[in-house]
Each structure stands twice: as structure tokens, then as C-alpha cells.
Amino acid sequence: MNLGSTMRASRVLEQCSYYRPGLKGLAFSLLLTTAWVAPAQHAFAQQYQFNTVRIEGNERIGDSAILSQAGIARGQAVSAGELNDAYQRLNNSGLFESVAISPQGSTLEITVVELPTINRISFEGNRRIKDEALSAVIDSTARRVFNPSLAEKDANSIAEAYSNDGRLSARVQPKVIKRNQNRVDLVFEIFEGDNVEVERLSFVGNRKYSDGRLRRVLGTKQAGIFRRLIRRDTFVEDRVEFDKQVLRDFYFSRGYVDMRINSVNAELTQERDGYFVGFNIQEGQQFQFGQVTVTSELNNVDGDAYRDILKIKPGVVYSPTLVEAEIARIERQAIRDGIDFMRVEPRVTRNERDLTLDVDFVLSRGDRIFVERIDIEGNTTTLDRVVREQFDSVEGDPFNPREIRQSAERIRALGYFETAEVNAREGSTPEQVVIDVDVEEKPTGSLNFGGSFSSSDGIGVAVSFAEQNFLGRGQKLFLNVTTASEARRYGFRFIEPSLLGRDVSLGLELDFSETNSSFSSYDSTRLTFRPSLSFPVSENGRLQVRYTAEEIEATDRDDDETFAGGIIANDIAAGPLTSSALGYEYTYDTRRTGLDPNRGVLFRFSQDFAGLGGDQEYIRTVARVIGEQKLFNEEVTLRATLEGGALAWGGGTNRALDRFTLSTSQLRGFEPGGIGPRDTASDEGDSLGGNLYVVGRVEAEFPLGLPEEYGIRGGVFYDVGNLWDLSDVNLSGGTVAGESGSFRHVIGVSIYWDTPVGPLQFNISDAIKKEDFDREQKFEVTLQTQF
Incomplete structure (x- = not known):
């Protein structure tokens, strides 16, 4: 039996700087070891029985705790092997720097x-990384026993956190x-080093x-x-794995089903301060x-009836x-038809000659499996019902794996959680499953201070507060000034x-605004609920x-330099007027859900009917349609917009503030209210607005050949518009x-410039x-920023 290992614990702290056992302690340990080794050589098969156990050197840990850890009781007969086991248990407990056991007759020391x-x-x-994150x-935690090996492990964890942040040369x-x-006191001295940036992203094939x-994907x-303001240009291995997946998804959604990523090469530059990454x-x-x-x-399901509800037509670019x-559409129709446990399996047949994929949706009977319950863990602030509302299934419903996957995506899309994992496991019986939802919450509130500039409103300061998950109920609250x-x-x-x-x-x-625009000779206030x-x-x-x-009011400006014409004077004399209106707005948007990822249409149509109380009676109608198409391998974005509005006046005072005016976002090339009927008698030549307007815009956005990381693109546009009609106006x-x-x-x-x-x-x-x-x-230049 070799007990020379009694000195092993005394060397543990030497792994960390500033901690060295003194010579006196070392000599004492050697003395105890020598005292134990000599009799041990004659006690290979000897039995010991101790009436007294004497424990020395302990300050914090009680005698009974040490005896319990050693597993030796007073009066118990033990062998030399059992004494060695007791020594090993104490030495491996992580509580002691060194341990020595010495039998002295009937006393164990x-x-x-x-x-x-x-x-x-x-x-x-x-x-770079705050104390709280580290x-x-x-x-290791305060008020716990110091463990040198754990401290070394923690140092490696800190270095790994810096590595994930793109600082591969960090030392701890x-x-x-x-x-x-x-x-x-445990101190982690950190040398952060510099970011290892991605100097070049390139593609072969x-x-x-x-x-x-592809870089934009x-x-x-x-x-x-802007390398000092953004953090996505640092090399992170896990991010590269994510990039491989989004690159595959990009090609698959555009019909390139055979797309493969053969390799990804990441090479350090000669200066070791950057990476060349090639796909x-x-x-x-x-x-x-x-x-x-x-x-x-x-037997009881007609496949042709379900074929009629499909929207995919031959010739459309294939996309998973x-x-x-389409599977989701068939399943929803099956539920409406009272058919449970229908399984929809797409069977794809390749036609290499004409580069098409035939898809046969096979309807069959699936396993009779029910959702036993949904367990949600990790949500300390967000209420369970907020997560449950993302599921179309509830306890007792038929289990649908595709539906559960979609629910998981909806939970992640909420933006309330850092991570969200949704898994299914067998329940209390093989015919039941339990859905486990494990989430990790993240902050959802923000307080922003920023500035704004536009040619119509001038320079300003903006303060806003936003809470995306108010009181954990999934509600959204916004305050802005x-x-x-x-x-x-x-x-x-x-x-x-x-x-x-x-x-x-x-x-x-609830919104309150007031203006004193240099484009008019009067001021205005507007309160909206x-x-x-x-x-x-x-x-x-x-x-x-x-x-x-x-409630809208036009007010005379408090200066003697401008004169409002008679028409605007009539509006000012009317004082504050109120309107009470019921309305609706219909929106049709295919930009994200259409058959073509490079093409989309947005259509909006709204009407407001005022006259349910208040001072004004009118019908306001506005329609807008926007079409977008990406051309030339998605390098050029072509966008066309057509919008128009009509104001049918029924009673009250038809003022300039009630009528349509065209802003620079609707018709470029003119000041706000720069076209349309105008009162030429006033000093400012005030815009009077109009009851009718129509605007068309066509624009193209394209690269300028500059490095993509500059974020600068160019565009051309053509706008045409008209604003007219002053019927029912004094x-x-x-x-x-x-x-x-x-x-x-x-x-x-x-010129479009995407700055951080x-x-x-x-x-x-x-x-x-x-x-x-x-x-x-x-x-015209427009900048709106938050920082």
C-alpha cells in the first residue's frame, strides 16, 4: 500500500498563482506521512480497533462530519485497507488541501x-463582456470551498465565451x-485580445x-x-454552421433541390487577426x-375533392x-370534414428530362395518438397561456407532428425567448404523447433615446419605451415622444x-401632435383616440x-411676419372641431406567403364613416396596391405603387386639415403639400389640400458595384401624381x-445607405x-436613428 499520495492534495493549490504552502506545513506533512508509512509496512493484514479518534486542523468542518465522510466509527474494527479507503474518501471530498491518517495504539489521529x-x-x-455575463x-461561487480544478475549468469557460464572441486570442x-x-479572493485576470474578423466571404461553384x-443571406x-459598431463580422464557428443551413434553405426554396455544400474553409490570415471564409x-x-x-x-375520402383546394400549379418553381x-391546407380541410388522424404524405417523382417534380399527396390513416398534456417550463415571467395560444392542439386532440413543429416556430417568432425547444415524448400510454416546451426568457423591454431628421419636420429628439411582453401576457405597450x-x-x-x-x-x-411647419402660415394641433x-x-x-x-384645430401663428389667407382664416375661425367615425381596413398581403419568394403584392382598402356625433360628416376612402419583383437573379428589386383617396363631404366645415395633402413619401420632388390647390393670397401660399388624389410610383433598387459590406445601393424612380377638388369648401x-x-x-x-x-x-x-x-x-435626405 503506497500512501505517498497523501501529499497530492497539498499540491492542488499550487496550480493557481499566489498560493504556496509554507515549508513548515510541508515538513509537517512529510513527518505525518513517515509516521504512517513505517507501521503500515507491518500491518498488511492487521486489524485495528480505535477507542479514541482525535481530529486536528479542522476549523470550519466539524469532527462528526469528518468521521462520517471517512466512514470510521469509534470501537469499530477496521483493516489497513479500510483505513486507506477512509483516507481516499477524505482526500477526494474536495474539502481539504491535505489529509493524513495515523493510528497511535487505540487512538486514530x-x-x-x-x-x-x-x-x-x-x-x-x-x-467586451460584462461581469454579470461572465x-x-x-x-465557482462565493462562500463555497475553493476548488483549484474548478477554477481552471471556469477560466476555460470564460475563454470559450470570448471565443464565441470572435476573440480567439483571449487568455484567462x-x-x-x-x-x-x-x-x-478568486480573481480571473482576462486579456481580451482583438476581434478575429471575417476579412472575406467568398463562394466557389x-x-x-x-x-x-449570397452574402446577404x-x-x-x-x-x-462599421466594423467597430457591428458584431456579425467576427468569426464564430457556430454561426458558420447556421449559415450553412440558411444557405441550403435559400437554394431549396428556389427549386435547387440538389444543392450541396461540399465544404467550408476558414483560414487565418498571416497576421492572425482575420479569417478568409470560403463556401x-x-x-x-x-x-x-x-x-x-x-x-x-x-374509403370514405375523395382525393379529387382535396385536389381542388390546392394552389400549386404546374410550372411553379419547386419549394418545400x-x-x-399544401399539407397544412389539406389537414385543415380534413378537420372541417370531421376526419381525424388523416396522414398526408407527399411522394415526389423526379423527371430529369424536363426538370420537374411530380408531387402526389397521399391521404392515409395515421396512428391514433392523442395529446395527453402540454408541459411548459422555464417561463418565469411569461404566462403559460401565452405559450399555449401558439398551439392549435389542446389536451385530448389528435397528435399532429407537423402542427407541433409549426407551433414551435410560432413560439420562437414571439421574440420573448432566447431559446425555445418543443419535443414530444410518450405519455402514460403508448397512445398518448406529452408535449414538453422548454424556454429561456430574455428581456423584452427597451428604452431608446435617439434623434431624427427629415426635410419636412426638421431636426428632433426622440424618446420611446417599448415592452413587447407586458406583464408576461404577450401584450405590447409603446410610448413615444x-x-x-x-x-x-x-x-x-x-x-x-x-x-x-x-x-x-x-x-x-392615443396620439397628440402639434405642428408649426415652415411650409404653412398657421399652426395646428390634433388629438386622436x-x-x-x-x-x-x-x-x-x-x-x-x-x-x-x-379633435383638430388650426391656430393663428404668434408672429406678425406671416398672413393667412382668407380661406385658411375661415379654418382658424372655426376653432377646434371634433369627428367621430367608424371604419374598416382590409389588407391582402402575399409578400411572405405567396408561391414565389421573389414576388409579392400588398393591397389595402379602407373607409371611415364620420357622423356618429361630432361636428363633421364625411366618408374617407383610401386604396393602395404595391407590387414587388426581384429580377436579374435577385440583384435588382422593382417596386410599383398605385394609391388614391376620395373624401365625400356630408356636413360640417371642410378644412385644409381634413383634406388630403401629399407628403414627400407619397410624391417625391415636392415639399410637403407642394402640389395641389393653393391659396395664392396668403404670404406662404398655403396648400389647401384636396378631396381627391391619385399617385403612382415606380422604382428600382440595385447594387452599385461597391463592396457589399458598405451597405450602399442605388436606385432610380419615376413618380406621377395629382391632387384636386375643393367641393364643399368655403x-x-x-x-x-x-x-x-x-x-x-x-x-x-x-442612394440607400444601411448604417448600423x-x-x-x-x-x-x-x-x-x-x-x-x-x-x-x-x-431630400431622411435619417431616423435610435441609439
Whole structure:
């Protein structure tokens, strides 16, 4: 039996700096070891029985605890092997720096040197990662026994956290500082090092899509001019794995079902401060849908009836997402038809000659498995019902794996959780499953301070508070204050996305704004209260019903430099007027759910009927349709917009503040209210607005050949618009120009710059057809930022 290992524990603390056992302690340990080794050589088969156990050196740990850990009782007969086992148990307990056991006749002497207690833990040299984040990745805690091996493990965990942050050269050194009463301070000295950036993202084998287009798909970005403000240009191995998956999804959704990523090479630069990352891919051929059929293996189900509800047509580019959508559509129809446990299996047949994929949706009887219960864990703030509302299934419903996967995606899309895992396991019987939902919450509130600038409102300060998960109920709360030099706005908005547990959204909006625009000779105030309900009416359609109460007032400016014409004077004399209106808005949007990921349509149509009380009576109608198409391998985005509005006046005072005016976002090339009927008798030539308007816009956005990491793209546009009609308006005291209206035409170029603190857009325009009284604006820049 070799007991020389008694010194092993005394060497443990030497792994950390500033902790060295003294020579006196070392000599004492050697003496005890020598005293034990000599008699042990004659006691191989000897039995010991101790009437007395004497324990020395312990301060914090009681005698009974040490005896219990050793497993030796007074008066118990033990062998030399059992004494060695007792020594090993004490030595491996993680409580002692050193242990020595020495039998002295009928007395067993146990001498221990306790490991110190951690007084406090601190971090030095960390700037990139805060103390709170580092504390979460270590296992050592204050007021616990110091364990050198655990400290080394914690140092490695901290270094790994820095590695995931792109700082591969980070070094972490654990050190201990002795304090009185056998306590130590544990200090992690950190050298963060520099970020290892992604100097170049390149692709080999891509013929259909350019490197720039594929870079926009990836989460990893090339280091650019804003490298100190963004963190996605650092090399993180886990992010590269994610990039491989999104790259596959990008190609698969566009019909390239044979796309393969052969390899991903990441090479350090010679200076070891950056990576060259290259994706070696094989695109393959693009496939389209061929024949789409439905085959029923159920006696009471007609496959042709389900074929009629499918939206996929031959010739459409193949996408697994579209196949999943059709499966969901068939399953929903089956539930409406009272058919449970229907299984829909897509069977795909390749046609290499014409590059098509025939899809046969086979309807069969699935296993009779029910949802026993849904268990939710990890949500300390979010209520269980918020998570449960994302499931279409409840306890007792038939189990549908595809539906559970979609529910998991909806939970992740809420934005309330850092991670969300949804898994199914067998329940109390083989015919039942339990759905386990394990989430990790993240902060959902934000307080933002920022600035804004626009050519219409001037420079301002913006303060906003947003809570996406108010009181853990999934409700949204927004407060904002914007104070620009020519416009001030104060707003409150509340949204309940699932009223009474259904897909019905309740909104409450309260807004107050006041303007003293340099584009007019008068000031204005507007107070709006608007509750609303929104709910789906079709797969891509949604309907909102609302009530709007407004009080609007035009006021004379407190200066002697401007004079409001007689028409505006009539509006000012009317004082504050209120309106009470019921309205609705229908929205049809295929930009995310359409058959083509490169094409989408947004259509909105709304009407408000005022006259349910208040001073005004009118019907306001607004319609807008937007079409978007990506061309030339998705390098160019072509966008077309057509919108118009009509105001049918019924009673009250029809003022300029009630009528339509065109902003720079609707018709570029002119000031806000720069076209349309105008009171030429006033000093400012005030815009009077109009009861009717129509605007069309066509624009193209494209790369400029600059490095993609600069985030600069170019564009051209053509706008045409008209604003006219002053029916039911008191025109006394004024001189009106442009009442009958005419179409204005504008061409221009745009520069789009995606900065880390917000989008910046420059518009340079020229009105090629206009009226003499119009107010042009050849250059426009808009920046809205939060920081």
C-alpha cells in the first residue's frame, strides 16, 4: 500500500498563482506521512480497533462530519485497507488541501488542512463582456470551498465565451489572494485580445447567384467600415454552421433541390487577426412542379375533392415550403370534414428530362395518438397561456407532428425567448404523447433615446419605451415622444394580440401632435383616440374594424411676419372641431406567403364613416396596391405603387386639415403639400389640400458595384401624381390656383445607405412636369436613428 499520495492534495493549490504552502506545513506533512508509512509496512493484514479518534486542523468542518465522510466509527474494527479507503474518501471530498491518517495504539489521529473558502469572485480586464455575463458561465461561487480544478475549468469557460464572441486570442488566468480566517479572493485576470474578423466571404461553384446576393443571406458578414459598431463580422464557428443551413434553405426554396455544400474553409490570415471564409457549393439544376395530384387510400375520402383546394400549379418553381403549406391546407380541410388522424404524405417523382417534380399527396390513416398534456417550463415571467395560444392542439386532440413543429416556430417568432425547444415524448400510454416546451426568457423591454431628421419636420429628439411582453401576457405597450423643430408628437399604443385566446388583435391608440411647419402660415394641433379589432378573413387577408375620435384645430401663428389667407382664416375661425367615425381596413398581403419568394403584392382598402356625433360628416376612402419583383437573379428589386383617396363631404366645415395633402413619401420632388390647390393670397401660399388624389410610383433598387459590406445601393424612380377638388369648401376671401388639378411627373435617383444606427436615404429629383405655383424640393435626405 503506497500512501505517498497523501501529499497530492497539498499540491492542488499550487496550480493557481499566489498560493504556496509554507515549508513548515510541508515538513509537517512529510513527518505525518513517515509516521504512517513505517507501521503500515507491518500491518498488511492487521486489524485495528480505535477507542479514541482525535481530529486536528479542522476549523470550519466539524469532527462528526469528518468521521462520517471517512466512514470510521469509534470501537469499530477496521483493516489497513479500510483505513486507506477512509483516507481516499477524505482526500477526494474536495474539502481539504491535505489529509493524513495515523493510528497511535487505540487512538486514530486524523490531521487535515482545510481548503479555503471563497470570499468573493472578481473579474479584471474585461470590457467586451460584462461581469454579470461572465458570472453566468462559471461554476465557482462565493462562500463555497475553493476548488483549484474548478477554477481552471471556469477560466476555460470564460475563454470559450470570448471565443464565441470572435476573440480567439483571449487568455484567462485564475489567481487567488489570501485573506484572514482561511479565506481567499478568486480573481480571473482576462486579456481580451482583438476581434478575429471575417476579412472575406467568398463562394466557389455559384453560377446562378452572385457572391453579393449570397452574402446577404448569411448571418456572418464581412468586416466593413462599421466594423467597430457591428458584431456579425467576427468569426464564430457556430454561426458558420447556421449559415450553412440558411444557405441550403435559400437554394431549396428556389427549386435547387440538389444543392450541396461540399465544404467550408476558414483560414487565418498571416497576421492572425482575420479569417478568409470560403463556401464550396454545388448548385445543381432548378426544378419546377410537374403534375400535382391527390391520392386517397381511405374509403370514405375523395382525393379529387382535396385536389381542388390546392394552389400549386404546374410550372411553379419547386419549394418545400409550398409543399408544407399544401399539407397544412389539406389537414385543415380534413378537420372541417370531421376526419381525424388523416396522414398526408407527399411522394415526389423526379423527371430529369424536363426538370420537374411530380408531387402526389397521399391521404392515409395515421396512428391514433392523442395529446395527453402540454408541459411548459422555464417561463418565469411569461404566462403559460401565452405559450399555449401558439398551439392549435389542446389536451385530448389528435397528435399532429407537423402542427407541433409549426407551433414551435410560432413560439420562437414571439421574440420573448432566447431559446425555445418543443419535443414530444410518450405519455402514460403508448397512445398518448406529452408535449414538453422548454424556454429561456430574455428581456423584452427597451428604452431608446435617439434623434431624427427629415426635410419636412426638421431636426428632433426622440424618446420611446417599448415592452413587447407586458406583464408576461404577450401584450405590447409603446410610448413615444418626438420633438422636432417643426413638429411634436406624443403617442401611446397598446396591443392585445390574442383577445380571449383567439386570433383577434385588440389595439388602443392615443396620439397628440402639434405642428408649426415652415411650409404653412398657421399652426395646428390634433388629438386622436382609436380603438380597433383585427382578425384574419382568409389565408392572406386580414380585416380591421375601428373607431376614431379626433379633435383638430388650426391656430393663428404668434408672429406678425406671416398672413393667412382668407380661406385658411375661415379654418382658424372655426376653432377646434371634433369627428367621430367608424371604419374598416382590409389588407391582402402575399409578400411572405405567396408561391414565389421573389414576388409579392400588398393591397389595402379602407373607409371611415364620420357622423356618429361630432361636428363633421364625411366618408374617407383610401386604396393602395404595391407590387414587388426581384429580377436579374435577385440583384435588382422593382417596386410599383398605385394609391388614391376620395373624401365625400356630408356636413360640417371642410378644412385644409381634413383634406388630403401629399407628403414627400407619397410624391417625391415636392415639399410637403407642394402640389395641389393653393391659396395664392396668403404670404406662404398655403396648400389647401384636396378631396381627391391619385399617385403612382415606380422604382428600382440595385447594387452599385461597391463592396457589399458598405451597405450602399442605388436606385432610380419615376413618380406621377395629382391632387384636386375643393367641393364643399368655403373659398371666400381667397384666391385659389390649381383647383382642377393636373398630373405632375418626377424622375430622380436615390442612394440607400444601411448604417448600423439606421437607414439613410438620399433622393435627388427633377419635376419634369409641374405648375408654376408648385413648391419643388430637388434634394431630400431622411435619417431616423435610435441609439
